[in-house]
Amino acid sequence: MSKLLIVGTLAFDKIETPFGKTDKILGGAATYIGLSASHFDVESGIVSIIGDDFPNEYLQLLHNKNIDTSGVEIVKGGKTFFWSGKYHNDMNTRDTLITELNTLEDFNPVVPASFKDAEVVMLGNLHPAVQNSVIDQMSVKPKMIILDTMNFWMDVALDDLKKVIKKIDVITINDEEARQLSGEYSLVNAAKKIHEMGPKYVVIKKGEHGALLVNEGKMFYAPALPLASVFDPTGAGDTFAGGFAGYIAKTEDISFNNMKNAVIYGSNLASFCVEKFGTERMQNLTKDEVLQRLHQFKELTQFEIELE
Amino acid sequence: MSKLLIVGTLAFDKIETPFGKTDKILGGAATYIGLSASHFDVESGIVSIIGDDFPNEYLQLLHNKNIDTSGVEIVKGGKTFFWSGKYHNDMNTRDTLITELNTLEDFNPVVPASFKDAEVVMLGNLHPAVQNSVIDQMSVKPKMIILDTMNFWMDVALDDLKKVIKKIDVITINDEEARQLSGEYSLVNAAKKIHEMGPKYVVIKKGEHGALLVNEGKMFYAPALPLASVFDPTGAGDTFAGGFAGYIAKTEDISFNNMKNAVIYGSNLASFCVEKFGTERMQNLTKDEVLQRLHQFKELTQFEIELE
Numbered sequence: 001m002s003k004l005l006i007v008g009t010l011a012f013d014k015i016e017t018p019f020g021k022t023d024k025i026l027g028g029a030a031t032y033i034g035l036s037a038s039h040f041d042v043e044s045g046i047v048s049i050i051g052d053d054f055p056n057e058y059l060q061l062l063h064n065k066n067i068d069t070s071g072v073e074i075v076k077g078g079k080t081f082f083w084s085g086k087y088h089n090d091m092n093t094r095d096t097l098i099t100e101l102n103t104l105e106d107f108n109p110v111v112p113a114s115f116k117d118a119e120v121v122m123l124g125n126l127h128p129a130v131q132n133s134v135i136d137q138m139s140v141k142p143k144m145i146i147l148d149t150m151n152f153w154m155d156v157a158l159d160d161l162k163k164v165i166k167k168i169d170v171i172t173i174n175d176e177e178a179r180q181l182s183g184e185y186s187l188v189n190a191a192k193k194i195h196e197m198g199p200k201y202v203v204i205k206k207g208e209h210g211a212l213l214v215n216e217g218k219m220f221y222a223p224a225l226p227l228a229s230v231f232d233p234t235g236a237g238d239t240f241a242g243g244f245a246g247y248i249a250k251t252e253d254i255s256f257n258n259m260k261n262a263v264i265y266g267s268n269l270a271s272f273c274v275e276k277f278g279t280e281r282m283q284n285l286t287k288d289e290v291l292q293r294l295h296q297f298k299e300l301t302q303f304e305i306e307l308e
Numbered sequence: 309m310s311k312l313l314i315v316g317t318l319a320f321d322k323i324e325t326p327f328g329k330t331d332k333i334l335g336g337a338a339t340y341i342g343l344s345a346s347h348f349d350v351e352s353g354i355v356s357i358i359g360d361d362f363p364n365e366y367l368q369l370l371h372n373k374n375i376d377t378s379g380v381e382i383v384k385g386g387k388t389f390f391w392s393g394k395y396h397n398d399m400n401t402r403d404t405l406i407t408e409l410n411t412l413e414d415f416n417p418v419v420p421a422s423f424k425d426a427e428v429v430m431l432g433n434l435h436p437a438v439q440n441s442v443i444d445q446m447s448v449k450p451k452m453i454i455l456d457t458m459n460f461w462m463d464v465a466l467d468d469l470k471k472v473i474k475k476i477d478v479i480t481i482n483d484e485e486a487r488q489l490s491g492e493y494s495l496v497n498a499a500k501k502i503h504e505m506g507p508k509y510v511v512i513k514k515g516e517h518g519a520l521l522v523n524e525g526k527m528f529y530a531p532a533l534p535l536a537s538v539f540d541p542t543g544a545g546d547t548f549a550g551g552f553a554g555y556i557a558k559t560e561d562i563s564f565n566n567m568k569n570a571v572i573y574g575s576n577l578a579s580f581c582v583e584k585f586g587t588e589r590m591q592n593l594t595k596d597e598v599l600q601r602l603h604q605f606k607e608l609t610q611f612e613i614e615l616e
Contacts, residue, residue: 210531223518227494260611261613294615303609
């Protein structure tokens, strides 16, 4: 069984949407990635940092999904990363109300010995220097390193970001961030410029409009499943990344055709994530539900044109 | 051979984009629809109105594509409809600078006898009362009536619009317009409400994000082809509609599966339209180019997942 190393935040989130609001609930990139990747037969492990305010039941929830948390540092007396945000009516934009880095401020990730040979590494959105340090700790070159990042790091740590993206295979990034990173408006040209910075594969996440995978001129597009109601978009991007990484780890096939499937699985799992607040929908999502939605994705996208 | 009746404007357009600007050039919904539908073996005829300022070479251009223009009324001393617009940098939004209705103001469409039994009717964006009058003139119930409209008619002629959409099979509309017409934000719910107003099929055009076909719970999504540069979006929606209508007319098959193909052909042809100013790219587009792009659309969207 392949190993999938997941690096990212475990967090408290407080979310407000037009449909309601939450108290502090379980959040964080690594959480969403882990829950999503747990739908594939892989050995997943999380590297992260938390305070001792992080409830044991949250760790237990991850253990129940067979996710190894030996790489999670628990800081005594420390407080766990906290994010609070409010979504606008269109659900595509949000305001960050509070960001408390807390223990994350001094995060020096330590990859457990048992995960230094992981076949796939999924670097969730974190300071690029932290992401870089994880790559340097790998004892065997991974088959695939996937990196997620955001505009914030382009603003405050562009040099570090450029350094780490030289070493990775796949970058996942939203459309605006792809434009910012490349200075190109067209996503086709943006992907080309980003290829030149290192990653062979660029996955451009377009929220409700789906995701575009680009590899040196080859392109694949997966729509998001049109939903009657999007309840809470928090974690959708990480859930997408977790599905992508989990599928690649399970299949150990990094051909473009197989990456198409990984994108479809990512979109599939993300379409569930947004149906309820936080991780609620992902916690009890069944294999049958995912399979049924896969059929919906086929219906939604596949056609048969006879060529003359 | 099936007949396709096209109703819509023949016009002068003056266009400004970040890449340049034009003088008065050939434009109009019927023009784009006709050029696009000419890629299929159908007998197309346009019903429209122009002034005698409309150059003969423009009519000749349509004749050369085997488009019948006997239903085009030429008003002596009249001036042809004129539109001028300027696109913003993102190419997704534009300002209308000038709209001169001219002869269009008193347009009473007369369907030529030879097209009163057309199998497919494509009603381009016009006053809904004008669209309605065309339907009333058909002597044989068409296999499919497709209607395009816009927010302007929802603002000023909603009752007329509601009357005509009761009689049609397919409505093509952009995402914002679908929201306005239905009062629903989610496109899934918007399509449901629009079904209840009459049309069994709703095609929601999302510009650079593609098009969504909805039929009572069934959905199909065709992305727009990601392009390195979009030169001029004018006419893309009409070109989409023309490809859709032309394919349906040629195949005479109104099953959902065949309509998927019609959506793909519509997206395919629209992807060419935006590559040059106005109708320039469509005038000399070859069958081989369309076929090659069809392969690109398959590459872009088709995947093979083995279900366990």
